[in-house]
Amino acid sequence: MWEGEVMRVAVVGAGPAGLLVGSALAGRGHQVVAVERDAGPPRQGVWARRGVMQFHHAHGFRPQVGQVLQEEWPAAFAAWMALGAEPITFDVPGVGPVHGGHRSRRDTFERALRTTADGVADLSIRQGHVDGVVASGGRVRGIVVDGHSLEADLVVDASGRSGRAADEVRAPASAGGACGMAYVDRQYRLRDGAGPGPMSNPLAWQADLDGYQAVVFLHERGHFSVVLVRPTADAALKGLRSAAAFDAACAAIPGLAEWTDPGRARPVTQVLPGGALYNVYRGQRGIGGGSGLPGLVSVGDAVATTTPTFGRGLAMAFLQVQRLLALLDAEADPAMVGEPFDAWCEDTMLPWVCDHIRIDGDQVRRWQGGDVDLTRRLPSDLILSAAQVDPRIAEASTGYLGMVDLPSCLDPVEPLARAVYESGWRPPRSPGPTRQDLVDLIGAAAGGG
Numbered sequence: 001m002w003e004g005e006v007m008r009v010a011v012v013g014a015g016p017a018g019l020l021v022g023s024a025l026a027g028r029g030h031q032v033v034a035v036e037r038d039a040g041p042p043r044q045g046v047w048a049r050r051g052v053m054q055f056h057h058a059h060g061f062r063p064q065v066g067q068v069l070q071e072e073w074p075a076a077f078a079a080w081m082a083l084g085a086e087p088i089t090f091d092v093p094g095v096g097p098v099h100g101g102h103r104s105r106r107d108t109f110e111r112a113l114r115t116t117a118d119g120v121a122d123l124s125i126r127q128g129h130v131d132g133v134v135a136s137g138g139r140v141r142g143i144v145v146d147g148h149s150l151e152a153d154l155v156v157d158a159s160g161r162s163g164r165a166a167d168e169v170r171a172p173a174s175a176g177g178a179c180g181m182a183y184v185d186r187q188y189r190l191r192d193g194a195g196p197g198p199m200s201n202p203l204a205w206q207a208d209l210d211g212y213q214a215v216v217f218l219h220e221r222g223h224f225s226v227v228l229v230r231p232t233a234d235a236a237l238k239g240l241r242s243a244a245a246f247d248a249a250c251a252a253i254p255g256l257a258e259w260t261d262p263g264r265a266r267p268v269t270q271v272l273p274g275g276a277l278y279n280v281y282r283g284q285r286g287i288g289g290g291s292g293l294p295g296l297v298s299v300g301d302a303v304a305t306t307t308p309t310f311g312r313g314l315a316m317a318f319l320q321v322q323r324l325l326a327l328l329d330a331e332a333d334p335a336m337v338g339e340p341f342d343a344w345c346e347d348t349m350l351p352w353v354c355d356h357i358r359i360d361g362d363q364v365r366r367w368q369g370g371d372v373d374l375t376r377r378l379p380s381d382l383i384l385s386a387a388q389v390d391p392r393i394a395e396a397s398t399g400y401l402g403m404v405d406l407p408s409c410l411d412p413v414e415p416l417a418r419a420v421y422e423s424g425w426r427p428p429r430s431p432g433p434t435r436q437d438l439v440d441l442i443g444a445a446a447g448g449g
């Protein structure tokens with residue numbers, strides 16, 4: 001029906017997934033309108049982006065993000081490089097140089113996408129709020145934007161993890177919920193001539209402490225983010241949101257103190273408290289769990305959201321977009337792609353969400369004093385940690401770490417990891433303040449002490 005014809009496409013949300021799918025479909029000759037509630041980047045100053053809570057928070061960019069961008073939208077990739085994104089390469093013994101993705105701030109990444117999108121013929125980005133989806137005759141007919149209808153043959157819901165635009169026609173999430181972890185972070189920049197601080201691996205510095213975690217994410221041009229992660233339920237650590245407490249914590253944690261030493265780096269944002277973090281999967285099904293509305297497809301975080309601890313979100317979003325484009329290329333009627341796309345997402349995206357649900361739930365339990373639970377399959381992070389004792393685990397984990405194999409690739413080495421834990425070994429804790437020390441630091445900072 002649509003072969004060779006121009007489709008009218010409405011995209012809900014002009015975040016990374018919406019812009020990529022919108023530009024790619026416009027590049028195939030379709031008429032695309034992407035509707036975004038936030039304004040685009042200002043010529044100068046901070047791009048507020050209230051529609052995306054995590055916009056100014058630390059982002060790592062896995063290799064898949066740059067790869068898909070180069071394949072589907074090379075102009076945006078070039079713009080990202082021109083704005084300073086830095087390719088990461090590191091040596092793996094016995095393998096040679098390995099591409100580790102890119103260093104960039106999310107702001108830099110999205111500016112590249114958005115400014116490139118503004119120049120794409122047949123893609124128009126309209127500011128407005130999508131109130132809902134219009135359907136009749138058993139298929140999608142368009143969307144409602146600020147009370148006015150916009151007709152479309154294909155509606156792509158790229159509204160992110162908190163998007164509600166398709167709620168009246170789409171089944172709620174089938175897996176997951178709040179992950180039990182909360183976040184504060186802050187961006188810094190190295191002073192002129194100052195080198196980076198210590199690294200725990202080629203991509204980041206990380207410390208696993210008593211009841212919480214600290215991570216340094218590197219971005220482009222000397223920018224970096226410090227992230228402190230804690231159990232949401234640990235209300236006493238909420239005080240890390242204050243600049244004085246955050247500074248005191250950074251100064252007390254070995255390694256992090258070097259990164260944030262005022263002689264090496266200066267903060268370039270306030271301390272940014274994160275909103276709730278989720279691991280959620282929401283497929284393409286319709287209300288009641290039956291087939292989805294033909295002509296409506298959800299993509300990106302609107303389908304699969306994972307906590308940021310492994311930096312998977314954008315890679316998952318872009319892999320989804322690439323798959324969706326391949327299905328649309330092969331299928332004459334866009335109403336037919338929902339089901340095969342749903343099946344693919346269930347096979348390749350849902351396992352990552354389930355993996356995170358297990359990792360995060362168990363991490364929070366251990367942060368609160370629990371021991372390694374040997375009565376069920378070990379969560380993937382514990383399997384990886386056991387490679388410190390049994391190197392055969394490391395050999396098997398590269399596909400998992402690179403996200404080129406599904407989490408089940410760790411199943412064959414789970415018994416090896418189990419044997420490590422059965423021997424009594426536990427992952428060593430990084431040196432630094434205990435959770436109670438941190439509570440005391442927060443109290444002292446609040447009292448000006």
Ligand SMILES: Cc1cc2nc3c(=O)[nH]c(=O)nc-3n(C[C@H](O)[C@H](O)[C@H](O)COP(=O)(O)OP(=O)(O)OC[C@H]3O[C@@H](n4cnc5c(N)ncnc54)[C@H](O)[C@@H]3O)c2cc1C
Pocket residue numbers: 012013014015016017018035036037038050051052054057058059060061062128129130131158159160161162163164165183274277299300301302307308310311312313314315317
């Ligand atoms: C704290 C945090 C840190 C993260 N760190 C990483 C990381 O290190 N690496 C990584 O790969 N991923 C990370 N992620 C995940 C990543 O941010 C998401 O995967 C990514 O934003 C998904 O892109 P998206 O386009 O699907 O959705 P979004 O970026 O959420 O974009 C959705 C867009 O839709 C718009 N919208 C929603 N509803 C409407 C409506 N009704 N009308 C109009 N517009 C609407 C929103 O304003 C928004 O612009 C992190 C997430 C969090 C929460």
